[in-house]
Structure formats: structure tokens, C-alpha cells
Amino acid sequence: MRNQGIGSWPARRARMTPERVALSYRGRDRTYRELLERVYRLACALGGTLGVRRGDRVAFLGVNQPAMVETFFAAGLLGAVFVPLNTRLAEPELRYILEDAEAAVLVLGEERDGGGLPGRHVGAAEYEELIASGSPEPVDEPVSQDDICLIMYTSGTTGRPKGAMLTHGNLTWNAVNLLVDVPLAHDEVVLISAPMFHIAALAQTLIPCVLKGGRAVLEPSFDVDRTYDLIERERVTVMFGVPSMFGFIAQSPRWPTADLSSLRHLLCGGAPVPEPLIRTYQERGLTFLQGYGMTETSPGALFLGAERSVDKAGTAGVPCFFSDVRLVAPDGSPAAPGRPGELYVQGPNVMAGYWRRPEDTAKVLSDDGWFRSGDIGVADEDGYVRISDRINDLIISGGENIYPAEVESALYEHPAVAECAVIGVPDERWGEVGKALVVLRPDHRAGADDLLKHLDGRLARYKIPKYVEFVGELPKNAAGKLLKAPLRKLYGGG
Amino acid sequence: MRNQGIGSWPARRARMTPERVALSYRGRDRTYRELLERVYRLACALGGTLGVRRGDRVAFLGVNQPAMVETFFAAGLLGAVFVPLNTRLAEPELRYILEDAEAAVLVLGEERDGGGLPGRHVGAAEYEELIASGSPEPVDEPVSQDDICLIMYTSGTTGRPKGAMLTHGNLTWNAVNLLVDVPLAHDEVVLISAPMFHIAALAQTLIPCVLKGGRAVLEPSFDVDRTYDLIERERVTVMFGVPSMFGFIAQSPRWPTADLSSLRHLLCGGAPVPEPLIRTYQERGLTFLQGYGMTETSPGALFLGAERSVDKAGTAGVPCFFSDVRLVAPDGSPAAPGRPGELYVQGPNVMAGYWRRPEDTAKVLSDDGWFRSGDIGVADEDGYVRISDRINDLIISGGENIYPAEVESALYEHPAVAECAVIGVPDERWGEVGKALVVLRPDHRAGADDLLKHLDGRLARYKIPKYVEFVGELPKNAAGKLLKAPLRKLYGGG
Incomplete structure (x- = not known):
């Protein structure tokens, strides 16, 4: 085939396992065989009726469903x-992305209408x-591993969404690493119930599944009982x-009695289990395979296999086989073991760059192919990396770096602390100082002084927060990861 | 790492599974971890003491042993x-190869001395x-997937051995295909008892084994009892x-009682099982994974998995995932299903060319990356390819192509035929005509006329051999494949 x-x-x-x-x-x-026929028909119709050409952008808006997979391959x-x-995303955000990508076509999932969105809708x-009208004859355009396969928009921590350009080679090597x-x-x-518009479900489940000839069970969304x-x-x-x-699965009343004997591999990402x-x-004989990555690395950068999932719990593992990671x-x-450093990733899975954003690309991607993740990690003596902070969460106080995760870890040692987060707030003298936001355990009491006294001796003086504020809860994302940006907005005044 | x-x-x-x-x-x-340390030490000593530079050739002469693996990686x-x-190989053949490759160093297996061979011996x-003297510090030269990893000499069917240049990418993609x-x-x-100086044992067993972190059990040679x-x-x-x-394994007296329960995958190449x-x-619960390939394709081109090993027996399967095969x-x-064609291979596993032989390279490798195998194959309706003849074995008689395998297949339908081979012999009128060499079953009798009468109606007239000669045995290689070249030498006079 000319298409690589x-x-x-x-x-x-289909030539190996059509049935x-x-x-x-x-x-x-x-x-x-049926998937291939539909994909050929769709590609024929997209290229013919809708005039989609090499390099054109084909957008898809919808939850997991066969049309999403077919559109991807077509x-x-x-x-x-x-x-x-x-x-x-809200309509203005979708409109921004569709215009930024200059999408030639927007394919809509069966549950969506495209009201208000620009461009040609299907x-x-x-x-x-379209599928009925297209020819089932083979479509075989010359496509190389270096051609862009997809653009996935990532909001990053701040600013407008940027489109990470991932090549066919990027996604292939990620699957090989897996x-x-x-x-x-x-x-x-x-089972694919995490949304494939995020890189993990697309690249860590669908793509390797097709590579091996497995069966993908698509679900529009995650639901414990359906699972x-x-x-x-x-x-x-x-x-x-x-x-x-x-x-949620383990908390279900079905957990003790359900037949889970078919499960072989539980892949978990987003945060340490x-x-x-x-x-x-x-206790049910099931181990997690964990990883760390991001859209820009297709996504796998670190992997923690089943063998070490317990003794290296809390880390994201070691670099994937064909990729490299360093802490700076x-x-x-190079950051020594035990010392924090910004995590850089190199390898055939690192994106080609951000779509039409050469300056943003230059900020994160060096000429020799190292991608700056913006995350801070600490490696142990065996090279297992614990992701601690976003670099934007770093507090610089009087020229010293304060890593919030280190301070939070010391705070967690106090028996009254249920949850905590440390952010930087402006300070005339030091530039920035730390502020601890603490949720107390319901049956415990502690004042700011108690906590500061607790930290004294545990941490260098400059790392001890200047302020402690008690709050009812902390904002978290679906993966249970603390969201620092809204905290800074709410409590960053000092 | 700079080394890709x-x-x-x-x-x-070693960073994933050191122990x-x-x-x-x-x-x-x-x-x-130990392998890595020895490989670092050896690379340091080869580069330092022996002055081996990027691109230099490092030869190894010996049976399977750790030094061979270490030299390969160093x-x-x-x-x-x-x-x-x-x-x-005999000494003059080895000398020819060492001189052709301009080997900087010749590392000798523990069982060899280098008497009579040119160059610097170790x-x-x-x-x-050298290993004791080398530093265990990391060696990390910039090496890309497109750099040459090894040159493996192949005698082909005629002429001087040619060195097939295989890149790191070639061998990596072959392992990914596997x-x-x-x-x-x-x-x-x-278990690696087939010699790693042939591509199959090196590329289909050692390399994928290391990729997955398995254990390679090296054996200097194949022996049924040791196996x-x-x-x-x-x-x-x-x-x-x-x-x-x-x-041989199945014929051993140990077959009925041996504990073979650990075996998962039997990989077989060289000829159909x-x-x-x-x-x-x-009957012992064991299935074969078969393949077809050659040194120039690193080697896997076709693969027949366990699922179809019985109903597609005799074929070499379908193209490997990332490779393509066509019959011309x-x-x-394009040869239609059921019709013979020369087999071409394209893909990331196809060699870079023959070492310092641009003309030989141009004969087999087209600009768009298709490699001419010189083998003739026939695909069935499902795309499963049966390798029938070498193109050099093809008989051209009065402008018509005669495929010996087709004639042999018809001869085998006669109950008296134990073995047979059909070769071309010179003919004044037709240029070439077919000659059948036949081994009869011990308890059967048949004359040339009986066999020719048997073929009449089964084959087009021009395909029926002009001569039939009865012989005691036919020359075969270790894989049981008929060797046509010696037959032509012995019986090719017409």
C-alpha cells in the first residue's frame, strides 16, 4: 500500500483477520471486513462529494460511537x-477551534446537531x-508516517486552546510502546467508555486494539452499572x-459479586492510583497498569507495569521503551534522584508541534526534539518518577524554589489535615510566599499556629507557608487531581 | 538517549527490568543490568583500545554464545x-567476506581461532x-533508525556472497511486525539453537526477546536431546x-513422555511445515506460527498465525502488518488469485541495499521501495500466498512459462511417485523443455510412459515434460527444501 x-x-x-x-x-x-468497507465508502464520499483533500481538516463532534472511529480512519x-x-465545550469554544483548524467538514455524532457552529456539517x-453513496473500492493515497494524522486541542493551563499535531508515526510508536x-x-x-476526543482513550485503547485485531466495545460515556x-x-x-x-466501580454494591474473571489489563492514567x-x-486478583503522558506525547511517556504497581505506587513508572525522559x-x-526537576520527553511519540503556532511550539519543543512538559517530577534511585507539581504551581520566594507538593506532603502528616493545597501569593518582600489551603477532618481541630508549628523542623524555614486558610473543600477534576488555577483565582490575593 | x-x-x-x-x-x-554493564564495557574498549568508529564493521565468527549478543549490541x-x-563457511569464503566488508575487528567465538583470516582478531x-578494561559508564552515540545496524552476507542462488545492509529501523519494524x-x-x-548468523534466529527470536524483556537461552547448535x-x-x-x-523432535523416543507444557509459541520458517x-x-496441543521471508526483508514478509495454521497449511500466510506483498x-x-507471480515486498523492514553493490541493489530494489524476492508465489482468494518456485527455476518453453511446482504437483498425484523435481533443459526447437526427475515409492513401479500418460489431460501439452528420469534420491537442504541448482548441474544436459 502507498498508505503507510x-x-x-x-x-x-482485514487482510489478516477479516472475520x-x-x-x-x-x-x-x-x-x-465490514469496518473496512464502510471506511472505504466514507473516504470515497468525503474525497468525492465533499471534496476533502490531503491535509484538509475533518472535525468530529460526538461521544464515542462507530462514526467517530470510521471518520478517523477515513x-x-x-x-x-x-x-x-x-x-x-461550550459553543463559543467549539467555534473557536473549528475556525482555528479551518475544518473542511464537521461530522456530527448521532446525538448532536451543529446549530451555531461554522462550516459544512454532516x-x-x-x-x-454518504456511506451508501461511496464506492467500496480501495482508497490508497500516499501517506507517510511523518504526515499529520490528527490535531487534538489542549487547553493547557492557561490561554486559548492549542492544536497539538500528532503524526501517524507518533501514534504508531505510542502503540508500539504499549x-x-x-x-x-x-x-x-x-471497553472504551472514556471519551476518545481525549488522547488517552483514542491512543491507548482504540489504536492498539485495532493494531492487534481486538474488539473495541464503544460506550458513549462512563456509567458504573453499564460497565x-x-x-x-x-x-x-x-x-x-x-x-x-x-x-466508583469498587464502591458499587455489585463489586463483591460481579464476575470480573475476564479482565486482564486495567490501564489507568490521569493521576496515580x-x-x-x-x-x-x-484482592480481586486485578493489578493496574499506570502511566503518565499528555496530548503532546501521544500520550505515553512513563509507564508503571503490573510487577511494580505496589512497591512503586504513587510513581508514574519509568520511560516507555522507545521514549526518553529527563528531569531538568x-x-x-540534570536533577539528581530525589531532587525535583522539570520533566522533558523525547522520542518518536513527541508531537510535530502546535498547529499554526510556531512561537508556542518553540517554547516547548527544542531543536533536538525534547518536549518540555511543564510538569515537575522527582525520580527515585531506580528511576521511577513521581509527578509532583505543574511548573506553573512552583512558588519562587526570595529566589528559592518552593515545590508545593513537598509542603503539602508535610502538611498531610498532621492528623487533622484531610486535604490541603499550597499556592503562591504575592509578597512585597519575597516576591511570592506560600499559602496553605486546608480542609480539616470532620472530627479534628487545629489552628494555623498548630500547623505552622508542625511544619517547623520538618521543612526549611523558607518553605513554610506564610498564610494558612481553612476551607470547606478544594476544587478537583474528574481524575481527582487538585486544580490549582481556580484556587489561585479564589485565594491568590495573599 | 541520543541512540535511537x-x-x-x-x-x-535495564531501566525497566534490570533484574x-x-x-x-x-x-x-x-x-x-549485567548485560548492559558488559556491553558498555565492551563498547568502551572497542571504541578506545581498538579504535572502532561509527560506521566501522565489526565481524563476529562463532556459534551462538553471549559474546555474539554482546558484540552485536556494543x-x-x-x-x-x-x-x-x-x-x-570455508576459510576462502570467510576471507572473501572479511575483505569485502573491510572489517575493522573480527571477534572470535570461544570455539574458534582466526588462523588464516585477515584483519585484527579478538x-x-x-x-x-577488553571487557575488564572498559569503563561501565554509559556510551551514547547519536544513532538513528536509518543507520546501518548489520550487514549479513547472503549467497543468493548464484555468484559471490552479497552483504545485505539492514538498518536499526529495519530490524525494529520486523520485531514490531512479530x-x-x-x-x-x-x-x-x-530457546535459540538455530544459528544467529542467519537472519531468522537473530531477528525473529533474539531481538524481539530483548524488546519484551524475555530470557534468551542460547545454544551453540541444535541437538534433539539437549532441546x-x-x-x-x-x-x-x-x-x-x-x-x-x-x-527430529517429534521422532525422538522422548516425544510421548516429555513435559512440553511450558511451550507457547513454535515459530517455524525456511519451508512450510x-x-x-x-x-x-x-495432538500435543501445540500449533506452529509460520512465516516466509529472507535476509533482505529482515526477514518477515508473510506470516501464518496459529488460527489458520491448519486450513491454510502449505501457504506462508498473509503480509505482515506493516509490510506489503504483491505478486507480479x-x-x-498483478497476478490474479490462483495465478503465479513474482513476489515483491515493500515496507519498513526492506533492506537499505547491498553493501557496495549499487548494481546488484538496483536489480532488486526499485525507487519506490519494492524488493524483488526472486520467488514465485500464488495467492488464494483470501490472499494467503503459497511459495512455489524460485524465478530461476522457471522454465520458458516456446515462449510459455512453465512453473515446475505445478507440474510436480500433478506428478505427485500418481501413486508411484514418492518424490519428484522438474527442471528445464536446453532444447533446439523450444529453447527449453521440462525434465522430470522422479523417485519411485519402494513398492511401486511405473515407466516414463505411465507418468506422461498420467499428466496428459491434467496439464496443458506444453507443460508436460519431454523427459522423465528415475533417480534414487533428490538433493535437499536442512529445511527439507529441494535444491534445484545441483539438480540442474547433474541432469541439466537434456
Whole structure:
């Protein structure tokens, strides 16, 4: 084939395993042969009726469903660029992305209408008409591993969303890194309920699943009961989720009695799995495979396999096989074990850059291919990296770096502290000083002085927060990760 | 790491799984951490004491042993080129290759002395001295996937051996193709008794084994009893061999009682596994994974997985995932299913070319990356390819192509024919005509007329051999494949 990209994968699969089921959705199965035929028809119609050319952007707005997978592969067949949109965005945000990407076509999931959004829309009814009208003959455009496969918009911590350009090679190598770490078999049944408009579900589950010829069970969203139903009925072998999803599953009344015997690999990302959750699953014979990454690294950068999931709990593991990670101290030297450093990633999975943003690209991507993650990590003696802070969360006080995670960790040692977060607030003398926001345990009492006294001796003087404020709760994302930006907004006045 | 080639793999493995055993040899184990230290020391000494530079050729002459693996990786660390030599070659042949490759260093296996061979030798004693003298500090030269990793000499069918240049990328993609087809786990124990100076053992067993962090059990040569001992003692999970090796194993008196329960994957190449052998192994719950390839394609081009090993027996399967195969009819058009065509291979596993032989390279490698194999294959309706003839074995008679395999297949339908081979012999009128060489079954009789009458109606007239000669036996290689070249020499006079 002239197509060396991921768009050719349904064809590569269909010549090996045409009769295996590729996709299951709402009780309906499609084999690789059927997937290929629909993808050929769609690519033909997109290229013909809708005039999509090589390099054009094809956007998709919808939850997980077969049309999303088909549009992804059809765009790849044409050498066009897939742009998945986050269904949770508001209309002005979606409009911004569609205009920034200059999308030639917007394919809509069956649950969406495109009201208010710019450009040429393809709704669910027209989508099936396009497939019916397209020819099932092979489409084979010359596409290389270096061509852009998709643009995925990432909001980063601040500012307008930027489109990370991921090549076919980026996503392929990420899948290869996963195959090195996880012994995926031919008969995997992969439950995909995390949204594929995020990189993890797309690149860590769908793409490796198709590479191996497994069966992807698509779910529009995560629901605990549906998850149990599907695990038992479809005999799911692989699941991906964030820690909170696995927490909800374990808290369900179905947990003690459900048949989980089909599960082989639980992939977890977004945040480290808390140790109690690791133990809860271990009692059922289930271990987590954890990782760390981001959209810009397709996403896998670090991986923590099943063997070390307990003794290295809380870390994100070691670099993926074909990738490299280094930790850079504030002075630019390599951070020694135990010392914090900004995490850089290099490898064939590192993005080509941000779409039409050469300046933003230059800020994070060096000429020799190292990507600055903006995250701060600490490696132990064995090279296992614990992600501690975002570099934007770093507090610089009188020329000294204060890593909030270190201060928070010391605060957690106080018996009255249920949750805490340390942020920087402006200070005339020191530039910035630390401020601790603390949620107390319901049955405990402690004043600011108690906590400051607790920290005295545990931390260098400059690291001890100048202010302590007691709050009712702290803002967190779906993965249970603390969100510092809103905290700074609320409490950053000093 | 700056090294993106296979030389960096021991380091990539050691950061993930330092304490796993990498190599077992004569009852001695070395972990990945130990392997890495020895490889660093050796690379340091090769680069320092012996002055090996990037691009220099480092030859190795010896049977399978740890020094061969270490030299392979150390050369890769330096960006030097590994040149494994076939231990069965005579001194003049070895000298020719060493001079053609301009080897900077010749590392000798512990069983060899380099008497009579040109260049700088490193014998077994000096080898250990070099390792002791080298620094264990990391060696990290900039090596890309496009750099040459090894030159492997292939005799082809005629002429002087040519050095196929395989890049780090070629060998990496071949291993990735294998991981897509075979669900290799982390705890594989891979028995390597086929010689690693051939591409199959090196690229289909050692390299994927290290990629996954498995344990390679090295054996200097194949021996049936040793194989049984090792399978039982080391709990071997993966074996590679040619069909005759698997035949010898099944014929052993130990077959009925041996504990083969550890075996997961039997990889077989060189020739299709005969159906009776497939059945014999199947009775023990063992299936073969078969393939077809050659040195120039690193080597995997076609793969026949366990699922289809019975119903597609005799074929070499379908193209490997990231590779493509096409069959080209004599007029240059694509050969239709059921029709013979020369097999071409394209993909990231196709060699960079023959060492210092641009004309030979141009004969087999087109500008768009298609490699002409010189083999003739026939695909069935499902795309499964049966390798039938070498193109040099093709008989051209009065302008018509005669495919010997087709004639032989018709001859085999006669009950008296035990074995047969059809070759072309010169003919004044037709240019060439067919000649059948036939071994009769011990308890059967048939004359030339009987056989020709048998063919009449079964084959077009022009395909029917003009001559039939009865012989006692036919020359075969270790894999049981008929050797046509010696037959033509002996019987080609017409």
C-alpha cells in the first residue's frame, strides 16, 4: 500500500483477520471486513462529494460511537487530518477551534446537531447516505508516517486552546510502546467508555486494539452499572480509566459479586492510583497498569507495569521503551534522584508541534526534539518518577524554589489535615510566599499556629507557608487531581 | 538517549527490568543490568583500545554464545556495523567476506581461532580482557533508525556472497511486525539453537526477546536431546526452527513422555511445515506460527498465525502488518488469485541495499521501495500466498512459462511417485523443455510412459515434460527444501 499511515490499518487488519469483530456498539458487531468497507465508502464520499483533500481538516463532534472511529480512519486514508472535539465545550469554544483548524467538514455524532457552529456539517442521516453513496473500492493515497494524522486541542493551563499535531508515526510508536509494556493478545475485548476526543482513550485503547485485531466495545460515556453489565456480557479483557472511575466501580454494591474473571489489563492514567484502591483491586486478583503522558506525547511517556504497581505506587513508572525522559533542575543541570526537576520527553511519540503556532511550539519543543512538559517530577534511585507539581504551581520566594507538593506532603502528616493545597501569593518582600489551603477532618481541630508549628523542623524555614486558610473543600477534576488555577483565582490575593 | 538504534536496547531494558535474566548459557544467567554493564564495557574498549568508529564493521565468527549478543549490541552502541559470519563457511569464503566488508575487528567465538583470516582478531581471552578494561559508564552515540545496524552476507542462488545492509529501523519494524502477530509476554523463555548468523534466529527470536524483556537461552547448535533437556529444565516458552528440526523432535523416543507444557509459541520458517507434522504437534496441543521471508526483508514478509495454521497449511500466510506483498505476473500486471507471480515486498523492514553493490541493489530494489524476492508465489482468494518456485527455476518453453511446482504437483498425484523435481533443459526447437526427475515409492513401479500418460489431460501439452528420469534420491537442504541448482548441474544436459 502507498498508505503507510494509520488510515491503512483497517485494510491491514482485514487482510489478516477479516472475520474478527472490530467494533461492538449497542449490541451490534461489525467485523474488520465490514469496518473496512464502510471506511472505504466514507473516504470515497468525503474525497468525492465533499471534496476533502490531503491535509484538509475533518472535525468530529460526538461521544464515542462507530462514526467517530470510521471518520478517523477515513480521514487517514485520504491523508486528511482528524480533529476530534470535546463534547463538553461550550459553543463559543467549539467555534473557536473549528475556525482555528479551518475544518473542511464537521461530522456530527448521532446525538448532536451543529446549530451555531461554522462550516459544512454532516449530520447522522447524511452520514449514512454518504456511506451508501461511496464506492467500496480501495482508497490508497500516499501517506507517510511523518504526515499529520490528527490535531487534538489542549487547553493547557492557561490561554486559548492549542492544536497539538500528532503524526501517524507518533501514534504508531505510542502503540508500539504499549505493546512492549502490555502483552496484548489477539482476542482482547477493549471497553472504551472514556471519551476518545481525549488522547488517552483514542491512543491507548482504540489504536492498539485495532493494531492487534481486538474488539473495541464503544460506550458513549462512563456509567458504573453499564460497565458491570458490559464486563460480564461482553467478557471485557481491557479497560482504560482514570482513578475515580475505578473508585466508583469498587464502591458499587455489585463489586463483591460481579464476575470480573475476564479482565486482564486495567490501564489507568490521569493521576496515580491511590494505594488503598490498588489493594482493593488486588484482592480481586486485578493489578493496574499506570502511566503518565499528555496530548503532546501521544500520550505515553512513563509507564508503571503490573510487577511494580505496589512497591512503586504513587510513581508514574519509568520511560516507555522507545521514549526518553529527563528531569531538568532549575539551573538546567540534570536533577539528581530525589531532587525535583522539570520533566522533558523525547522520542518518536513527541508531537510535530502546535498547529499554526510556531512561537508556542518553540517554547516547548527544542531543536533536538525534547518536549518540555511543564510538569515537575522527582525520580527515585531506580528511576521511577513521581509527578509532583505543574511548573506553573512552583512558588519562587526570595529566589528559592518552593515545590508545593513537598509542603503539602508535610502538611498531610498532621492528623487533622484531610486535604490541603499550597499556592503562591504575592509578597512585597519575597516576591511570592506560600499559602496553605486546608480542609480539616470532620472530627479534628487545629489552628494555623498548630500547623505552622508542625511544619517547623520538618521543612526549611523558607518553605513554610506564610498564610494558612481553612476551607470547606478544594476544587478537583474528574481524575481527582487538585486544580490549582481556580484556587489561585479564589485565594491568590495573599 | 541520543541512540535511537538497537544498540540502546539493553539500556532501555535495564531501566525497566534490570533484574530480569536476559541471557542463559550453559547454566549461567546474566540479568539485563549485567548485560548492559558488559556491553558498555565492551563498547568502551572497542571504541578506545581498538579504535572502532561509527560506521566501522565489526565481524563476529562463532556459534551462538553471549559474546555474539554482546558484540552485536556494543557495535550498535558505537554506531558501528555488526557483520555475523556463517561458521560453516570455508576459510576462502570467510576471507572473501572479511575483505569485502573491510572489517575493522573480527571477534572470535570461544570455539574458534582466526588462523588464516585477515584483519585484527579478538580471541576469547582478549575479549574478556577488553571487557575488564572498559569503563561501565554509559556510551551514547547519536544513532538513528536509518543507520546501518548489520550487514549479513547472503549467497543468493548464484555468484559471490552479497552483504545485505539492514538498518536499526529495519530490524525494529520486523520485531514490531512479530509483536503484532505473536502475543509475546514479559516472561518468555526463548530457546535459540538455530544459528544467529542467519537472519531468522537473530531477528525473529533474539531481538524481539530483548524488546519484551524475555530470557534468551542460547545454544551453540541444535541437538534433539539437549532441546528436550532445556525445554523441561528452563521451561522454554518460545522456540524457532526449520521444519526438519521440529520433525527430529517429534521422532525422538522422548516425544510421548516429555513435559512440553511450558511451550507457547513454535515459530517455524525456511519451508512450510508438512501437514502431518502440524497434526502430530496439534495432538500435543501445540500449533506452529509460520512465516516466509529472507535476509533482505529482515526477514518477515508473510506470516501464518496459529488460527489458520491448519486450513491454510502449505501457504506462508498473509503480509505482515506493516509490510506489503504483491505478486507480479510475467507481463508486469498483478497476478490474479490462483495465478503465479513474482513476489515483491515493500515496507519498513526492506533492506537499505547491498553493501557496495549499487548494481546488484538496483536489480532488486526499485525507487519506490519494492524488493524483488526472486520467488514465485500464488495467492488464494483470501490472499494467503503459497511459495512455489524460485524465478530461476522457471522454465520458458516456446515462449510459455512453465512453473515446475505445478507440474510436480500433478506428478505427485500418481501413486508411484514418492518424490519428484522438474527442471528445464536446453532444447533446439523450444529453447527449453521440462525434465522430470522422479523417485519411485519402494513398492511401486511405473515407466516414463505411465507418468506422461498420467499428466496428459491434467496439464496443458506444453507443460508436460519431454523427459522423465528415475533417480534414487533428490538433493535437499536442512529445511527439507529441494535444491534445484545441483539438480540442474547433474541432469541439466537434456
